[in-house]
Amino acid sequence: MTRATIKDIAIAAGVSEAAVSFALNDKPGVSADTRSRIRASAEALGWHPNVAARALSADKARAVGLVIARSPERVGSESFFLQLIAGIESALAKLSLALVLQIAPSVDDEMNTYRRWWSERRVDGVLLVDLRTDDPRPEMIAALRMPAVVIGDPGNSSIPGIAIDDTPAMNAIVAHLAEEGHRNIAHVCGPADLAHTRRRIDAFRSATSSLGITTIGSQSTDYSESSGVEATRQLLALPNRPTAIVFDNEILAVSGMSTIHAAGLSVPGDVAIVSWEDHVICTATVPQLTALRRDPFALGRRSAAALLDLLDGKPAHGVDEPTPGLTVRGSTRP
Template sequence: MRVPRWQNWWRRVSIDGVNRPTIRDIAKAAGISPGAASFALNDRDGVSEETRAKVKRIADEMGWTRNVAAVALSARQARAVGLVIARSEESFTGERFFMQFIAGVERILSARSRNLVLRFATSVEEEVDTYRQWWAEHRVDGVILTDPRDDDPRPTLLADLQLPGVVVGAQSQSTLPTLRVNDGAAMERLVDHFADLGHRRLAHVSGSPDLLHTQRRREAFEKRCEERGVVALPPSSTDFSEESGRAATWALISSQEPPTGIIFDNEVLVFGGVVAIVEASLSIPDQVAIATFEDTPMCRIVRPQITAMVRDPAELGRHAAEALLDAIDGRPVSGRTEPTMELIVRGSTDPEA
């Protein structure tokens, strides 16, 4: 009888002294993600019965046993949820989205006598270490993940820790419940708006290129520009700070073939862009039109007022908190797609608005 390759591998690992299999080991042997393996072992929806049976069989053959300490801890709730924001302080304090999002989360948690544990991190690695610390200290019962990215280590870690979580952001392949935001559709609306006004050279000032929402917006930007016969200038990535928005805008408007329109990923970047445009003594929107993905009162106070995509971050926060509390309480949680943002046209793109 042929011995499965994973069994030989597991015997070698055991010989080296690592004799307690983890969910990650089982997932590797089964050829699936750790999150899917966790779903199968915990009899949760999201995997087929065939996969569930296969995973449980491999777990039995490996001698896997449930982490009794983890189960005991999970039965004693901390009555708190965690949120780590891996952004610079400058970006966070100026960005309305997170302030409103946290307010929405807090509204649901307060109504259910739960607390929010908030932490800032300078990197994904620091964010991951924070989750490990919270789990070890039993500080939180679950976490909300924002800014999904390429090769995101966080869902796998939560599966290993058996710590409930929800993902908020661009569509991803995560096994965790996801509140999906259709960034592509919003970008298409913006490009159509500029194209309808006669623009033929557009630029996109974005955040970090490893973030999925940046990628989805960029993909939609280039595709829609091609469909509308508009030149899409090369990406201008930033760290979401006002200064990086100013620098990216200055580079664009001082080039030999500058854009006639610029789309910014948030209000912090767009105000940095306004500074650069004013410094260059250019007129908005006659010489360069601008729009942003995030609306704020400041967008309506400045002159000309700034065209923006509008959504309700507080509502998104409420939905995230409700989904996470359901997951913590063991209720089935399915992902949902949030409504597409609404375009509000103002004077920064259309002088007649």
């Protein structure tokens, strides 16, 4: 394994290694002409300043970290994360910053990863996702004094965040279902310990109650296909079966739809369905799924931009995400 070294450049430029070192490190000791000749040789050989050496001197890793604390198998099925990552990339690539990615089996592992990354100077800052209702991470990150931005910040954490208010979106969904005549609506949500799940549960309760709509409330899942099937089966078995169900992502929504069909019921005739995530999958089903139009790509890009501002020494400030719109399709409107 060889890379262009000071020696290679010295030979190519016909100067001493010391002269190369002076030229590339912006130190006096060589003439302007020699300096520019050495630089040209260095460039021709594909030489770049060694990032490790630069990191040591400038204390910069030129990388941003993201840890996702879900099982790797589960992460792969949802479109949200890959789109989010692609959006983060699109902001970092402009500055040739790297994204260092880790999928951790638990929040404890995630915290160990932050400690290691920070002490090893592997990242300059991190993006936090999947905030918990009682989350130890913001406090720990604040204590490390590691620059960070929380994606989906409930607004009371110790580090700046991208605020996502699910209330207007939930109000729009429930209002649409009420308009279509539904008076008994259920909600199949994600893990109850996620802060955004908790916010959606509260928003669902408040939206239904203000419209006088019956609900058995929100059923938690782990976002997997099988948990979506199970939650839907339980709802269909109720004596007061709901006539409409709001699902927290596209995987749950299509699992729920298959379960309704398998039970010999029709969508939307017997049960209407809304997906809290739009994706090509939502237009592939029969009928097509009414879905919330979020933009995880844009969310990733904005989140990375907020972290870059912070790394740039600009004041840390939260950003409010726009309210996603609802695309009405056949699963709620016959």
